[in-house]
Amino acid sequence: MRKRMKRWASSKIVQTVLGRCAGAYLLLVGWTNRISSKPDNIYALIDHDMPVIVTMWHGEHFMLPFARRKDHRVQVLISNARDGEINAIAAKMLGMEVIRGSGGRQKDRRTVGKGGAKGLLAMVRSLKDGISVSMTADIPRGISRKASPGIITLARLSGRPILPVAFASSRFKRLDTWDRSVITLPFGHGIFVAGDLVRVAADADEETQETARLELETSLNQAYADAYQIVGRNP
DSSP: HHHHHHHHHHOHHHHHHHHHHHHHHHHHHHHHHEEESSSHHHHHHHHHTTEEEOOOOEEEOOOGGGGGGGTTOOEEEEEEETOOOOHHHHHTTTTOOEEOOOOOOOSOOHHHHHHHHHHHHHHHHHHHTOEEEEEESOOTTTTTTTOOHHHHHHHHOOOOEEEEEEEESSEHHHHHSSTEEEEESSSEEEEEOOOOOOOOOOOHHHHHHHHHHHHHHHHHHHHHHHHHHHTTTOO
C-alpha cells in the first residue's frame, strides 16, 4: 500500500494537478484577504540593498509571493523531494521563479550534499546577477524555528543581506506537522512584518557567523510575534 502511495505521489499528472490546485487556492486566499505590511512599504527598507535574500520560517512561508512587488524578480529554493514539484508549480503560478535543490534530511547524505551545494551555487549566481532569492530559514524536516547555517553561508558567499519576513492572518488553520504548517483561509486580514536586515561579511569567522544566525533567529521570531499580535491571534 505504501509503495502504491509513493508511486501515486510521484506521478507527473498527479503532481501537476495538485500543484495547480494549491496555486489556485493561494490565489483565492490572496484575492480575498486584506493584506497590509509593517512598515507600510517594505521595499523602502531594501531599495538600496537589492538584491536580497528573503526568508521566513518553514510552514509559514506559503503567502510570501504576495509580498513581492510585480516588477521584482525573486527565485525561490524548492526541495528536490517528492512534493517539491507540487510546490514549484504553485510558486510559478504566483509569479515566483524556482531553483531546485535539496533542503531536507534524507537517508543518503551524499544526495543532500550534492543537491544542497547545487542549490547554494545557483542562488549565489542569481544574487550576483541582481536577482533576489528566497529560502526558508530552517531546514525542512530538521528543527523547526531554528535558523540553519546554510542561509548564513549564502549571505557570506554572495555578500547580500538577509531580509527576515513574517506573515500572519486573522483566519488560518495550523496543521499537526513537524513544522506546524499554517494554511491561511480566505476572507480574513493579514500582515507582512519585516525584520532588520542581517548582514554577514565575506571574511566572517565561525563565531561571527553563529552570532548572525542567532540574530536572524531572534529577528524572525520577533517579526512573527508582532504579526500575530497585530491580527489578534495567538501564534
